Amino acid sequence: MSIHVVVIGAVAVGPKSASRFKRLMPEARVTMVDRSGRISYGGCGIPFFVSGDISRVEELQSTPYGTLRDAAYFKKAKGVDVLTRTEATRIDRKTKTVTVTDMASGRESSLAYDKLVIATGSSPFIPPIPGVTLEGISPATNLDEAEAIKDALAKGQVNNAVVVGGGFIGLEMAVALADMWGIPTTVVELKENILPGFLSPALARMAARDLGDHGVTVLTGESVQRFEGENGHVKEVVTDKRTIPADLVVMAVGTRPNTQLAEAAGLALGERNLILVDEYMRTSDPDIYAGGDCVAIRNQVTGKPFWLPLGSQANRQGRVIGTNLAGGSARFPGAVGSWGVKLFEESAAGAGITLEGALAAGFDAELVQVQQVDRAHYYPEHDMMSLEAVIDKASGRVLGVQGVCPNGDSLVSRINAVSPLIAMRGSVEDLGNLEVVYSPPFSSAMDVINVLGNVAENTLKGRSRTISATEFRSMWDERDAKTHCFLDARAQADAAPYCAAFGDEWLNIPQDQMKDRVAEIPGDKPIIVICNTGLRAYEAQRVLDELGFTDHRTVAGGLVSLNRMGLGILPKK
């Protein structure tokens, strides 16, 4: 049987499914079409090209061995015919043909298919803000845009940059501009925190502090009203709160799936107009597969379709499609939605859903946080990891895990360990027992990920009762009202600078002296117990319970959390 497969789109899903299919069924014919002249590239690498980490844009379009993946390569190495600068304009499912237009000549022709793959991806969303068409304003999602931005940087034409949107691409671009080119850069994010939908406000604040420490101004809860230009080139960004000078603006407010073709062909679409596929990556037409940024896949947390436009997803889905085109029955299980981003001295990563997402999905959920170093504390090299879990209160199920840590690999290592647990609906008890590689240079005997599970369990059982570091900061700022007792459970030496700075506003009773010094603890107001990371405060909380105190809470993540968020209370010397 020699069949003809047509693939629309040649960036990730397209090339992967075409190549896999041809390896399984070499006698078959594959035609892949793409509107661009540049195909099969790693778009996720664009910020690293702009930064200069990668010198030539072709590296993003090359194999690990330096071979350019152009049309000729696919023909010779993979046996796949590629029509570049060719737009697919119509799918006729009855006649099983795709109408395509050669974009140079305008000539229209028709491709008959036995099986079709829709891999049309997504396009950057450009909101209709006045002035958005000025020169110097551009998204950074394809290689041409990337080259234009880097060209302007290299020519010294950029003195100030603004990135609109504090998601992954926006932050990576901000890091590229500020780190490698030293450009004063401002990120403007409409939502109340950066990486909205991916990080809690507390973790987002830690990430923002890192950006702020390295020359990136982060403005959240702020909306761009218009762009002002001079001679047709952008000059200023006007928000609802200020005017920011800018000769380069990167638009990174998100992308939209390219599903008009699928819609016109009458294929079933879901929310956001995403193409619906089954676990075999088949659309509602059994002869048409779809994958990558234009489809909805199964969210393993909520069980519902969701959008996860990531190159890794596209590649894995592409392989499944390639197998099934060749008569196989490979399945794609969906995803929990894991992600990561490297900033300056911190990285952030996560899997599953946030507290906000969990509440929106109807879970009665709770957030727990721990601060612990990523290796054995006695091992000389280690970094503080801030890790949070989102927990379903009733079942104890782990719905999400997110973190911020200077060692990105180390953080990703924990997120990768928890992802399968989330997918299989594991509980806080499973998290407490989760087996991770143990050796002092890699982890603790009581690893941060297990501690996170244990803290979550203690929280669900009501043994650990906390306030967040931001809540503490608000209470502390109102301390003149003397409505709370702030009790530092650390050893005297650790607490000394705070005692010196705050006098009798700061009560220091080390956890192991609490029983002896019970008389010093006021019984008439709520007690806020604090320590470095929350560990000793929890032990103190257990003692206070035993001593009969009823109104006391600890600060989740303690002073470390506070300091990592840039909310430290100790006066600077």
Place this chain on the structure above:
Amino acid sequence: MSIHVVVIGAVAVGPKSASRFKRLMPEARVTMVDRSGRISYGGCGIPFFVSGDISRVEELQSTPYGTLRDAAYFKKAKGVDVLTRTEATRIDRKTKTVTVTDMASGRESSLAYDKLVIATGSSPFIPPIPGVTLEGISPATNLDEAEAIKDALAKGQVNNAVVVGGGFIGLEMAVALADMWGIPTTVVELKENILPGFLSPALARMAARDLGDHGVTVLTGESVQRFEGENGHVKEVVTDKRTIPADLVVMAVGTRPNTQLAEAAGLALGERNLILVDEYMRTSDPDIYAGGDCVAIRNQVTGKPFWLPLGSQANRQGRVIGTNLAGGSARFPGAVGSWGVKLFEESAAGAGITLEGALAAGFDAELVQVQQVDRAHYYPEHDMMSLEAVIDKASGRVLGVQGVCPNGDSLVSRINAVSPLIAMRGSVEDLGNLEVVYSPPFSSAMDVINVLGNVAENTLKGRSRTISATEFRSMWDERDAKTHCFLDARAQADAAPYCAAFGDEWLNIPQDQMKDRVAEIPGDKPIIVICNTGLRAYEAQRVLDELGFTDHRTVAGGLVSLNRMGLGILPKK
């Protein structure tokens, strides 16, 4: 209800279970006894103390906040009574008492218990080799031994060191001696490769190459016959093959569980005399719990009890015991057996069982290997990861995963991701779809772990047919017999040095030219296809299949594997 809990052993399980129990039931009484004066220490940190990474041995016995965890600490901070230098000599289950002896005075007394915890750990095994009692020969498993070794090093008394045993502790000690002290060090391992039972011969060879490159001589398949001394101090180690000068010998041939007390009390023991416990960590006596190095836990790969003496296991089991002592019903699920070790420029890690272990357990198993960088190949910082999976042929189930990589965190990240998959009996298809955090600074769009799953699937389906790099090396060494055709599928530029060195013994036809140059490929002998990592060789294999060639195999891991094992064939300049 106020009960009395007696805990025998105060290193890891003991302190953890006692502290957890007291937090849950503060009104209860706990007495913990230990033969040593030093308790609650991180024995796994000993090599890092010996190396000098950690300056004072007390750091291994301290909290993250620098508080020494001695008997006074447990009394004050945890409310636990500790009897140090006290040996438990007998458990009377009828009267529910433990007989203990104060080791200083020899005075015997009796402790009545409601619940008992056996946390007696393990002791180093000292084989009865002639001369083994000479001075300068010692294990490195407790703090006193560690201090004595470091003392000898600091005093310049060590000119040559021998480590007997190439397991985790042996290798970590060898690294400590050679790296930080510059001592010429030899590791003598009885088995055919280092880390026997944990790494395949190929990966072990990569690890051994790293040791060899940094001043550690690795001798495998070699047995120590006797130790020779001078003035009562060791001077030489005599093996079955040579005599090695040594004024320090670290005995690291393994440990044995301390279960004599449990045995004498009539508790159920299993293989190796390990104490048998249920998922609640209860022994055959419901009032007696046990955990840590003296128990067998459930192996989630084989379903059978096994031994996993690790500090992380002990801590997690200790918490389960603490919960259950307080009337809870926490469960310990067992483990797949994950591990890691940092050497010089390479780290090794794994989870599940090796090929050898799988065959011994009755699986019809197969080994697959991939070589791929740990991040997007275009991202400037990346390391080569050598990763193997052990697969059950019939079911496609993943039984184990092991690897070697310069970036240990990055390797551990993949092992941690696969551990849960192994535990839940996932298949190669699950591995191919496994969701790991994707972003170019952390991983590839087609990550090494997914590629491993895909290669395993292609292998099981018979599409990928390989020989190992060592098999290739043997064939290559016999190349004068001209029984095989060695076909390099890389681009001409990549293959040039090999063509120059080996002339017509080395046939270079790039994968994408194979169809055009089919006439050059001999049809009368087996073809061995090679490339850098195995990827292009696999694609060439698919083309050879299509062209009708029947006898051809690729070299798993390619030239990278060969070179990483120190078996590279290119003449040195």
